[in-house]
Amino acid sequence: MGLKNYISDIYNGVKSLITGMKVTGHYFTHPGEIVTQQYPENRDTLKMFERFRGEVVLIHDENNMHKCTGCSACELACPNGSIEIISGKEIDPETGKSTKIIDTFVYHLSMCTFCNLCILSCPTDAIKMAQGFEHSVFDRSKLTKVLNKPGSKIMPGIK
């Protein structure tokens, strides 16, 4: 009885190992089913999904115009303080009225958790999440970005 058990144990053990090896052997002989992506090499063809949240950008059109009014709703919505809006004043030469505009839109990428709350809070849809994900830099200070491009202006009609 003991010997019979012993032999059947060995038989079942070896059989279970072979069952597992059959799976790995199948993939070894069918290289077409391998799904690995060669990442840095496929950079040109790699396309991220449209909703992927990589970084916050301020949308500029071809005339270097953006839609940000400097209302700082995004600054308030941000849980980590990664957005800082420094606003300035612009005086209309015709009417003499002063309006609030953004001076600098500071974005601390190093503090951002990509929660998308700033995008949802923006009343004018001035900011969006871009798909870039290669954020590594050699110096931490480079992760603090100014999002409004130099010389950019607010689009007319946005309030």
Added chain:
Amino acid sequence: MTEQELITNIETAPETQEYFINMGPQHPSTHGVLRLLLTLDGEIIKKVEPHLGYIHRSIEKMCEKDSYQQIVHLTDRMDYLSCHMNNEAVCLCVENGLQLEIPERVKVIRTIISELTRLSSHQLWWGVMGMDLGAITTFLYGFRDRELITDIFEETCGARLTMNYNVPGGVMFDIHPNFQKRTKDFITYFRKKLPEYDELLTGNVIFTERTKDIGYLSKEDAISYGVTGPSGRASGFACDVRKRFPYSAYDRVEFKEIIYTEGDCFARYKARIDEMWESMKIIEQLIDNIPEGEHKAKTKAVIKLPEGEYYQRVETARGELGVYIVSDNKKSPYRVKFRSPGFSNLSALDTMARGNKIADLVATMSTLDLVIPDIDR
């Protein structure tokens, strides 16, 4: 050496003595920064004492300064493998407090994505479990299938791991047009691939030897320690929140509560594998019947919960997550407490590991499916 000499040798040999070993905080099989202080007698474990605090980020305290919308993204960072369920728990709690009517569409979307999250969590667990016991292959296979789910998340939710897809009142965006097709494709694919998991690991003689009758947890202990989730159900403790206290769309789907009575590592393993089948069943029932409607109920920009206490529990991939909010009618909560499944599950580790060999501790911990940021918060 004669027999007599041998006996005197043993008798005069120096006495064995208990000693201590630190396992972690930088140990690959603790899956994070968990430190276990082991008291050993030779190779036999006498006592396991977990030391926490290495990844404490004071999430509960941070919640006290954040608005209710902002709290949600913090829960992503607790149990990152079941982030959607964590988000859902907070949102359900806030919605309960507001007495908000949630669109049917939201409930179904939340349930589908919860189950996908559970699947991806179990796939990762399966891969890591094999790796802990010395089989690198399983890790790669688990990640291969998980990648398809992260693709679904990336397309619909916008992120692969910390999705933050829930907002109080609904979900952040409507589902992507490809969502249903991708999910159905995945289910057909994974129904073919899941038997491979059994072939690779479940029947394997080395694996069964290392998991059967190891790390026994009795039903009584499971209840008294509050071990929930697949780990608790493997000991015979029927604790599935989805079944007992249905939330979202779980009341309208049919699925089996997986219960094993063995209480050993193999039972916990089997419970999770079976749960993957059940999750697929739930998704299949819902994916074609997503009701039309809004993806978000209207909420005020500043949410203020009426004064009082609110509690909501959900079933995450690890067990029961409870969210307890005390509100004093301000825009941020007065106190938030998370009852995380990992913490309670870990507390039973001592009972399970005592008397076993040190190598079995790795198997025991692995079947508990510990996520350390969940334990520490």
